[in-house]
Amino acid sequence: MIFPRPARLALVALLLASIVWPAAPAHAFLDRILPGTDTKDEFDGRFIDTLTPGAWKPPLEAAMQEAAEKSSTSSATFSFGGGGDASGSTEQKVEAKDVSQPEFEQISGMTMLRMDERGIVALPVLDAYLAGIARRLLEHSPIRGAPIMIYVTASERYGEAKALPDGTIAIPMASILQADSEDELAALLAHEISHVLRGHHDLDWFEQRQGNLVSGAELMLGLASGLAQQIGKGNEMAAKAARILIVAEAAMTATSKGLFPSWTREHEDEADLLGLDLLIAAGYNYDGMFALMQKMEEAELVEASKPDPYQEVRKALEEEIQLQTSQGNIGGALGNVLQAATLEFSTALDRASVDHRSATDRLESIRDYFDREYADEIPPAMTSLPLEQVRKSKEFMEFAEAYRDASTALDLAEKGDLPAAEKAARSAVSGPYNNHAWTRYAFYKVRLEQGHRDRAMQNLELALNDPYVPLSVYKDLEQLNRKAGSMDSAARVLASAWEEFQRPAALYPPLIHHHLRKGEKARAQELAIECAFKNREVAKICRTAAEGRDPDMARTQNWLQALR
Template sequence: MMQFPVSLKRLVPGSMASNRSAFIVAAMIATTVLSGCQTMKTLQTHVSGGTYNTFDGKLIESAEDRIADPVEVTPFTTLLDQFNVEQDGQQIGFNVRNRMETERAEALKELSARDLELRELQFNSIQELSGEGAKALTSYVYSIVSRLIEQWPHERPEISVAIIRSDNYSASMSANGILRLNTSVLLNADDEDEVAAIIAHELAHALLQHHNADDQQAIEDKSIIVASQFAAGWLAGNSDNAATQNAAKALMISGFGMYRINNSILYPGWKRHQEDEADLLAVDLLFRAGYDWERMTTVLERLDSEQKRVQAEKIAREQEIENSKKQLGEYTNLSDVLNVGLTNVGKDLSGMFDGLSDDHAPASERLLETKLYIQREYMDGDFPPEADTASLQKVVWEGPGFSAIKKSVYGERARILAERGDLEEALDLALKSLDGPTDTDPVARRIAYLARKEQGQKAKALLNLELAHQDPQAGMEIFKLLRDEYAERGRWDDALQTWHDALLKFPEQITAAIYFPERISLLARAGRKSGTIESLKQCQDLNISAYVSALCEEAAKPITSPDTPSETNSNSETAEKVGAPSVNWQSPS
């Protein structure tokens, strides 16, 4: 039997007649060939020696032809939606119609796309700067965005700003038009022109609709796989001839091979093409807005240094892991087990470091491209204007934004120290970042919780978690820590309420598959028989999956197994009130 290198499942029932199959396969292959625009652009860039060599004049003057159109529902995408393609558990492409229906449904909700995205960030403990000082900084950054976007001669997307607490010198633009600017940019930039250069680059991604180009590439990937695999299966199933079988295998392998080439060789180049476009358009926007356009090279030089630093840390960490493995191997007969564990840790850390730099093409290559473009288009004109240092100084270091920046700096340094295990020094910095005993900042309060717990001060540790839980920026980790602390103390009502609060705050992230096993476990450990049985029935009635049902049953065993004592907690009224989730769980059909 032919083995498919990817999982290809047709999502609609019934079989197709041979002539209809042949027509569909031919249509899909033809459309796939015609839709290879991203790949051709990539090849053109590689052959020409750089994006700036693929056009004459300034990029902004011909930018309209580069704006990527959104993926829309067509007969071809409708056909493609009938198939689910996976490789190594990762979905290739997406269902166009389902995404559009989801987006329309999200638009009808009270929360905006921006709010939903920020909620996702909070869930993962990535925090937006908050408070009065943060408002001043956000307003300042948005004034730069407005000044730049006014230079765009085409349709202007709606852009909003979120300043993220992070010590990484970077920014990003989401598909929802949210500019996420890390506080490290404001701290390390020499002047407003440098900040504007970073913003202009990210803004260029939105103006050129690069996320639409990514969607187009994903659809192209999926069509290649579906067309080749479907055609191979059709050929193999309609003839026992050896030549036909070999042709089917060749077709299957070639389709998979083309997908691998696209993603391993050409697609990173397509990403490079996007980055080049954003760099060059940023130069044009800076020039038109009256900023020093050469600051784009300053940004790329900083990014180049950052990438080299991250790579050096990655190499040093990998060496440290290797040394640890050797030492452990010498002193314990459990070396084989430990080596496996350390190898996995090494892979996780390696992936973490890779993630810091893989979002963008090598900065050194982009720097050269940008310098050549500036030399070609801007060296014959006026000198760049003098950079604006006063505005940045006034807002970040002297104005109302300083308090927010100070909190961010202390908090981030404390977080890094805590991750290294230096809780005493981390606690000192965390306390300095707090504005009094009632400050609920979740970063500082989490560190204080960890430090006080290590010191054996359980009451103070819990108090810090309770304060963090009250903060609007509290992430999922805070809710889990507080829930488990209450459970450890036998405060079951508080544990259940905290888990319920988490569900209310993160309804998109905490699915029924996550919520019910944890809830049932709390009820069962508390000895609450009726609540456990009721929640177990809810979980089973939803028919989420056999795996989730098994998790729920396992969580309920302290109650459902023989010789289980009756309810031990007399406060059943509170348990009932906390125990009825006000969420309309959707059972899969």
């Protein structure tokens, strides 16, 4: 059907308005519903005094036990296949629950850190220094025995520190390089240690996993129904799929009842307050916390000034809408409008999901708390000498130089200056860190931009010598081998990473592809089912891989295409 030109122009205007309009109201609405209570106003006195003294206990264990008890008493059933037979027996529920348990508990913090493409920096002098700061902070904690393990990552983002469920704490190399005093580093560590003491990331991590289970259940309802029609209800794999769906249903029920509510912004506020308490109790200068937050504020401003990553997507959608409307393809135009609206609302949700307030708001809150509780505190002098001694040590200076060269190589390669990028990359691997994952990964990227796939592969193979080699090295090495037609080599790389990283979500698509290549369709479909419960975004790629499409093509598609 072809519309008259005036009607087409009016429709285009309406469609384009529908793209632009949802963003502001969505952001405003989400801003209104965000938590507004300042944690410091919810109690009198110092936050550290509200803690119950005693031994540290991982709250995940209690949460898991409660979830298991609730799921085992669920009366819901799921009819798999066309016969209407209930497959929600107590035996199946218990079996499914036991099968799913390793998903939550057995991935170590170290393994989770190695899923970062930049890897871990192993410098004994730095590790010992940070461990000493942590011991000093923990001496004044009413909660004893927290299994704190500190690692430095090769991250270039100042505020990219994190605490993980088992007490593992990651400090970015950027924080070490940019800190002006030990007090500032101690403030960063105190904040992350506070998360571990309070068990925030144990619960947050479980909630995230639970959320993936719920999304997986939603995705799998359609997939399981289609699978049932293909293989029949008597098939062993069909029974396993039904058991998995029972677990998902239990997780969805638990979520709907608010079993694991998430107050991550409150958690960040608590870590700020407890971190300041620990910092001052340990004899550090409280200005270290204020300096930390000011640098976080500056980092946020830098991030905010970066170009909108969806700008090109929005532009492409607008052009596609105009083209389809001019051709009378109203259905296609409306589909793109829906995608554009989804993009805007998703952006708003991303903004709402930030797990802490802005650094500006946090700094103001910490200052208010300090004025209330520590106004008469006389601070010791700032401590900078120990940090400088570490940074002037030979091993630190050697790594810092290689680290900077690798980062420079990547920047130059991105700008298209490949000769200069190669020079920087060669410098990065010329010293004692020639086989460090970060330096070799940077050289690999440069070689890839130069079109030298064989040399790119050699750099990834050398990166495997790093004892903390990140997952990205395995992923890219598997991909290069597969593209080169070395399918057996690709399969071996994949098998090594699959075991070493405990079945990570990112490896499901290529693994599904390899099983399909060998004619093992049932195993590929089974992995697609598992994948749906790992990660909601990867699940989309797994579905396309299970349909026989190249996993790299699926991975590189933007998320709008993946939704079609």
